Amino acid sequence: MITDMSTVIWKEWKSLFRQPGSRLRMALTVLIPLGYFGIIAPLQAGGEFTTGAEPWFIAVVLPLLTVIMTAPDSFAGERERKTLRTLLASTLSDSAILWAKLGFAVLLGMAMMIATLVLAMVVVNLFTNTTGVAAIGVARLIHMIGVSLLLSAMAAGAAVLISLRAETVQQAQQTLAAVFFVIPSVLGPVLLITSGDGESGPVVAFFDWLGTTSGRLTVVVVLAVLAVILLTAARVGFRRTRLVS
Amino acid sequence: MEQPIVEIDELTKYYGTLAALDGLSLSVARGSIFGFLGTNGAGKTTTINILLGLVEPSGGAASVLGFDVVDESDEIRTRVGALLDETGLYEQMSAYENLWFYARAWRLPKDQAEARVERVLSDLGLWDRRHDPAGSWSRGMQQRLALARAQLHDPELLFLDEPTAGLDVVSAREVRDHLAGLVGRGTTIFLTTHNMTEAEELCDRVAIIHRGRLLADGHPDELLSASGYEVNIEGVNLDGAAEAIVRRPDVVSCVSEDGRLRLRLTTPDPSAVVADLVAAGVSIHEVRRGTHLEDAFLELVREDS
Numbered sequence A: 001m002i003t004d005m006s007t008v009i010w011k012e013w014k015s016l017f018r019q020p021g022s023r024l025r026m027a028l029t030v031l032i033p034l035g036y037f038g039i040i041a042p043l044q045a046g047g048e049f050t051t052g053a054e055p056w057f058i059a060v061v062l063p064l065l066t067v068i069m070t071a072p073d074s075f076a077g078e079r080e081r082k083t084l085r086t087l088l089a090s091t092l093s094d095s096a097i098l099w100a101k102l103g104f105a106v107l108l109g110m111a112m113m114i115a116t117l118v119l120a121m122v123v124v125n126l127f128t129n130t131t132g133v134a135a136i137g138v139a140r141l142i143h144m145i146g147v148s149l150l151l152s153a154m155a156a157g158a159a160v161l162i163s164l165r166a167e168t169v170q171q172a173q174q175t176l177a178a179v180f181f182v183i184p185s186v187l188g189p190v191l192l193i194t195s196g197d198g199e200s201g202p203v204v205a206f207f208d209w210l211g212t213t214s215g216r217l218t219v220v221v222v223l224a225v226l227a228v229i230l231l232t233a234a235r236v237g238f239r240r241t242r243l244v245s
Numbered sequence B: 001m002e003q004p005i006v007e008i009d010e011l012t013k014y015y016g017t018l019a020a021l022d023g024l025s026l027s028v029a030r031g032s033i034f035g036f037l038g039t040n041g042a043g044k045t046t047t048i049n050i051l052l053g054l055v056e057p058s059g060g061a062a063s064v065l066g067f068d069v070v071d072e073s074d075e076i077r078t079r080v081g082a083l084l085d086e087t088g089l090y091e092q093m094s095a096y097e098n099l100w101f102y103a104r105a106w107r108l109p110k111d112q113a114e115a116r117v118e119r120v121l122s123d124l125g126l127w128d129r130r131h132d133p134a135g136s137w138s139r140g141m142q143q144r145l146a147l148a149r150a151q152l153h154d155p156e157l158l159f160l161d162e163p164t165a166g167l168d169v170v171s172a173r174e175v176r177d178h179l180a181g182l183v184g185r186g187t188t189i190f191l192t193t194h195n196m197t198e199a200e201e202l203c204d205r206v207a208i209i210h211r212g213r214l215l216a217d218g219h220p221d222e223l224l225s226a227s228g229y230e231v232n233i234e235g236v237n238l239d240g241a242a243e244a245i246v247r248r249p250d251v252v253s254c255v256s257e258d259g260r261l262r263l264r265l266t267t268p269d270p271s272a273v274v275a276d277l278v279a280a281g282v283s284i285h286e287v288r289r290g291t292h293l294e295d296a297f298l299e300l301v302r303e304d305s
């Protein structure tokens, strides 16, 4: 199983940067967030960066973006380019194929997040005025990495489910982007407005609660439950006899 | 008798109300090229998908190498190779990487994988261009690469879904010669094709399916005899010569048209009939066997429609 998975991961890695025409798109979607969150935002925030909201953007946005860009290509793309049936006719088990592809997407998301975070810390310490060495607290870092991992896993599971139904890679990417970015970014302000009462409303109170220890734990537990549900659904959907039509 | 390598028993497959397979039964013996013939939509690809465990049958049973296609399809996939109706190549990866991936997928150890990849690429004349992206190759080369991939793990049985479709005569010939070589070394090949000449040339046995049912199977010659052996005779003084042979027991029918005789015989050998014609004063210019697998195929399909 491990050998099979590493075989599939090798293949995913080989074909990652070689999709025709996608190199520019890929570079842009990687470089723009990397440049913004890794260089511009830390320059602006300076020493405050380590305690501000910026690291959370890195932990949430970058892995999601990476998974949304790569996972549909790995699932819907394999069908669109007519390589899936041959892959499934091989001796690889469907679970080895699924977990290798999912793992690879999550790994990429985490790598993007950690690379950006490291870059941001280097920028903060070298190019802004900090007293001593500025670093993110260990507890905060662990919390961020945990949330990042769970979000990546959720996005990867959702990518499988959506890829099973989507006609094309692009359609799958758009649907995923809608689920993970558009809907939350529309819903947030709408909630704020409809809840009405400015500084002390229930939405503001909710965000305050998220900052407390019980709030943080609850978020992790909720994300973990969602991730398990999505991954289980992905495993149920990703079976040879359901994939070939 | 030795156990058949593929055994299909009353197999059905429904897509909605459409019966893609409608009670198909057949068996394939080891060590031969088995030709699986049928019109578009007859159910050939569906059958291969089921035999590889990629599609679940709606009813009936089938086994490959003694393993059940529903419960033991992992065992089947480990032991067989397949070239489906799409090449399945990763176009952005090199030819070598494509094969390397599948060699590792079949769990060949690294040194053995290297040796096998080199061997099959060389056998199919692709070694020199192994570093090219597979997508940059011509259709014929891609098809040969996919064929190379199917036999990386030296399978006992190969499923080939129209391996020569879309190839020019030279490429198609190369593929056919390669297949003949494989069978010489003991591989069994389950082949679908629309090319009747190819089936006649390569196959020891053919099965003709139509609308998901078996119409006929046997050696290509046996299928020909089912519709009678057609013989065309050209010559001088043919008018009236039909009288001389029409009552012979081996003559099924005899039509005279455009100064030519078109006969249907019960035997493949027309010499006795020709002798009778000569005795009746006909001067013969040409005797040509007219029936090919294609005619037998067309007739069977037409009767069924």
Ligand SMILES: Nc1ncnc2c1ncn2[C@@H]1O[C@H](COP(=O)(O)OP(=O)(O)OP(=O)(O)O)[C@@H](O)[C@H]1O
Pocket: A244, A245, B015, B018, B019, B020, B038, B039, B040, B041, B042, B043, B044, B045, B046, B047, B085
């Ligand atoms: N996934 C599917 N959904 C619905 N109908 C299908 C599906 N797959 C095959 N069919 C139908 O089943 C029948 C048999 O198809 P199949 O692909 O097995 O034919 P074939 O003999 O391989 O034809 P061809 O020579 O064109 O490749 C056809 O009528 C086809 O439309």
Ligand SMILES: [Mg+2]
Pocket: B044, B045, B046, B085, B161
């Ligand atoms: Mg077909």
